[in-house]
Amino acid sequence: MALAFDHAGDGAPRPISSEVVIRMDGVQKWYDSFQVLKNINLEVHKGERIVICGPSGSGKSTLIRCINQLEKHQQGTITVNGITLDSHHRHLDQVRREVGMVFQQFNLFPHLTVLQNCMLAPMKVRGTSKAEAEAIAMKYLERVRIPDQAHKHPGQLSGGQQQRVAIARSLCMNPKVMLFDEPTSALDPEMVKEVLDTMIGLAEDGMTMLCVTHEMGFAKSVADRVIFMDRGEIVEEASPAEFFTNPKSERTRNFLGQILSH
């Protein structure tokens, strides 16, 4: 098995598995006549951590939302874990079971307790018994350091706590890949760190992650690869060291100039 070597932010090379978990081939998407994704080609390897950044409206959220088909693409193929997303509902179900997603607005179920939020999908999707689902839920709530809040409703928690619950809820399905759609953008500044720390912990455990985020510190220290998108296309793709010190395209330099200037 060939190993590609990439560089983590600290400069140390990190071996990346050759096993491809997600493959996007010539993916195109339009909203009416407006093209949001232009010929996207992307391979994500097992255990790889990818940060996707770019100006708003560049298509980065749309890209990851195509992976679990919250948005449908019109051309090209997307393969997740060997399953190609097509019109078969069964394929979509199989993919969604293996792909966790964390949203900007948390999207916890407000009428359920934290524990019930975590137990719902394992019980109703995987058919796990109640006792086992509860054990799984408590395990992951402990992992995001929030087990004492298990019997509260989401509305009683802070934003940072809610987002950690949302991460735990996804992990309860034991996903092969985690998608993060601007997970810290709706948080008060003092709560960003607790969520990023949780994500870093996840990365250290070998989770395959795709993160749309503006947290460049996170990109530098955690990402194996940074992808820069603009106007629906992938403009640049590089290791963080390369990306931040020696960006190749003009658009990337402009973008970095804007977000790193203060």
Add this chain to the structure above:
Amino acid sequence: MIRSFGYNEFLFLLSAVQWTLALSAIAFIGGATVGLFVALGRTSTIKPVRLLATGYIQLFQGTPLLMQLFLVFFGATVMGIDMNPWAAAALGLTLNASAFLGEIWRGCIQAVPRGQWEAASALGLRYPGLMRYVILPQAVKVAVPPTVGFLVQLIKSTSLAAIIGFTELTRAGQIVNNATFQPFLVFGIVAAIYFVLCWPLSLLSARLEQRYAAPAR
């Protein structure tokens, strides 16, 4: 022979209230059952289903309830089905209520934020589970006040069943009036009884609305 309005006449009106309530209950239960499917159809992602549900709602909201009762009652007779006023009133009101409840509940389902659908879908829940465990429990909270409000409308609507000969409160009023010729008194009392039935429900609806409008726990 003209009687005057007395205690017996009043008791006759009161005993007719049970038929008004029974008809309201049947129309509400029937209307709610059918209305749930109308609401689901109205919010479906499948276009023909959505159009069908929309057409159904338009049809019943765009024609007078009295015509609907006539069509059910006389239509059944034309088609050779023996339809008594009871069954015709129950069926007509059920169909009508299902259209109105379907439209009310469509709004409640759509009031659940898009992110809830997305989170449930992303977790792998399919439509039945997504609806049952995530969307409908949240929609119900929004739905309770307007649904109780609609129940008030429904109770008053049952008075139209008097015209196809179903003896409920209004028809009882007509019968008493035919014997006493005291229309102002008789129909005043009938109206007062409707008010006594409906007013507490209106109050309840307003209170529920306040309670659910309060910020979440």
